[in-house]
Amino acid sequence: MKTKFLLSITLLLLFSCDYNTPKLYQTETLKLQAISEHVWQHTSYLNTQSFGKVECNGILVIDDEEAVLIDTPTDAESTEELYNWLQENDIELKAVVPTHFHVDCTAGLNFLHKKGVESYGSYLTLLNASRHHQPIPQNAFKDSLTIMVDDHEVKFKYFGKGHTTDNITAYIPSDKVLFGGCLVKALGWSKGNLEDADTIAWPESLSELKLAYPDVKKVVPGHGKIGGMDLIDYSIELFTKK
Structure with missing residues (x-):
């Protein structure tokens, strides 16, 4: 109860500030920050040949001492770090959902399976x-x-091909937060890794996403800074340009 009380106080302090508020939890390998009442962004790091060290985002939906994880951190070690943070705060991880098959979404699955977490x-x-x-x-x-976290819906949906043939999104209506994953680009970012992409279908998939959730207030991309619906508009324009 004491830990839960402290967590609530921290949330209150976080929401009185903007996105530049210092992270609640930060190490060299993992960052966690509350971005709404029930949604936390997690950021870990992937070393790549083409793009160097890349920040990779996912989210946690947390309420009433239970959580759902969307995308694992980029390796088993940082996934264990996130899992231990949940345990220390008396939060049960009830499920994990990767938004596509790449390593920045799935790397921690085997560790979580060993802990009994359903995927x-x-x-x-x-x-x-x-x-x-x-x-x-x-x-x-x-x-x-749809997975429930207490009485909050987490709605997963496939809108079509884009970054990969299987990329899905996660929307939390109660908080009006959308995790676009790698289907959505942060402002100013390039097209990124296109090895498994369908750049022709990508803009249409994004347009369907935009129509489905007109009330979105915050959009979390797979990489880069959080924003609003402008991230979806930027991504549509990026892949529409010839």
Whole structure:
């Protein structure tokens, strides 16, 4: 109870400030920050040949001592660090959902499976993960899935091809927060890794996403800074340009 009280006080302080508020939790390998009443952004790091050291975002939806994780951190060690932070705050991780099959979404799945955490992914993610020898979610869904965190919906949906053929998004209506994942680009970012992309379908998928959630207030991209619906507009323009 004491830990939960301190967590609530920290949240109150965080929400009186803007996105530049110092992180609640930060090490060299993991950052955690509350971005709304029930949603936390996690950021870990991936060393790449083409783009150097890249910040990779995911989110946690937390309420009433339970949580759902969207995308794991980029390796087992930082996933364990996040898991331990939840444990120290008496929060049970009830499920994890990677938004596509790449390592910056799935790297921590095997660790979490050993801890008894259920994982879910679109059937396309399961197929792609298997083909590319990445960790595989335990349970499949077709186009959409809703998971409850206490009485808060986390709505997962597939809008079409883009960064990959399987990229999905997560929307939390109560907080009006959208996790666009790698389907959505942060302002000023390039097209990024296109190895598994469909750049023709990408703008249409984004347009469908924008139509589905007109009330979104905050958008979290897979990489880079949080924003609003302007991130979706920027991403549409980026992939519409010839």
